[in-house]
Amino acid sequence: EAQVTQNPRYLITVTGKKLTVTCSQNMNHEYMSWYRQDPGLGLRQIYYSMNVEVTDKGDVPEGYKVSRKEKRNFPLILESPSPNQTSLYFCASSIGYNEQFFGPGTRLTVL
Amino acid sequence: KQEVTQIPAALSVPEGENLVLNCSFTDSAIYNLQWFRQDPGKGLTSLLLIQSSQREQTSGRLNASLDKSSGRSTLYIAASQPGDSATYLCAVRPGGSYIPTFGRGTSLIVHP
Numbered sequence: 458e459a460q461v462t463q464n465p466r467y468l469i470t471v472t473g474k475k476l477t478v479t480c481s482q483n484m485n486h487e488y489m490s491w492y493r494q495d496p497g498l499g500l501r502q503i504y505y506s507m508n509v510e511v512t513d514k515g516d517v518p519e520g521y522k523v524s525r526k527e528k529r530n531f532p533l534i535l536e537s538p539s540p541n542q543t544s545l546y547f548c549a550s551s552i553g554y555n556e557q558f559f560g561p562g563t564r565l566t567v568l
Numbered sequence: 569k570q571e572v573t574q575i576p577a578a579l580s581v582p583e584g585e586n587l588v589l590n591c592s593f594t595d596s597a598i599y600n601l602q603w604f605r606q607d608p609g610k611g612l613t614s615l616l617l618i619q620s621s622q623r624e625q626t627s628g629r630l631n632a633s634l635d636k637s638s639g640r641s642t643l644y645i646a647a648s649q650p651g652d653s654a655t656y657l658c659a660v661r662p663g664g665s666y667i668p669t670f671g672r673g674t675s676l677i678v679h680p
Binding site for chain 1 (some may be wrong): 602613657659661670672673
């Protein structure tokens with residue numbers, strides 16, 4: 458089944474404790490991206506990657522890092538999480554500019 | 569900077585009604601527009617993608633139209649059902665950019 462998977466689905470952590478949210482897709486898409494969704498603000502893009510070893514900032518990259526060492530994986534790294542990064546996070550993939558497919562989301566709470 | 573507005577923000581209708589959801593955008597230089605459905609606490613499910621050169625797309629009871637010159641897209645849902653209850657989001661992808669802009673969604677409730 459063609460899909461985008463994310464892990465973990467739920468995470469509660471404390472300020473400053475490094476964490477990684479994994480994202481994997483099995484559709485051989487070259488484009489992958491991360492979004493956060495907050496009430497009243499909608500979905501905003503954090504980072505995107507056009508292909509292996511090629512990443513760029515989205516609208517809200519501060520406090521996040523990404524890497525793209527393999528085509529199928531695009532982890533999101535929070536090196537020192539803060540409470541304002543409490544949010545619902547989504548990974549997505551597509552062929553170029555075309556139809557985006559989203560993962561199920563990761564709900565992160567930073568205390 | 570592109571702005572995307574979805575009206576209404578919330579909608580409650582009886583089962584069986586035909587309904588229209590609106591998405592407007594400020595910059596007509598778009599590459600495509602995508603409609604999604606989001607169930608509470610869940611991910612986004614792609615419904616329809618309209619390329620900038622297209623006028624409409626259809627899938628089952630759903631029809632999406634695009635009028636670039638007026639900066640508008642509509643999602644038409646025929647014969648609505650309780651299972652259609654969800655939040656509907658539109659996303660505009662600008663030409664030459666990988667960063668789409670999302671609307672804040674229309675929350676739809678279809679009651680039996």
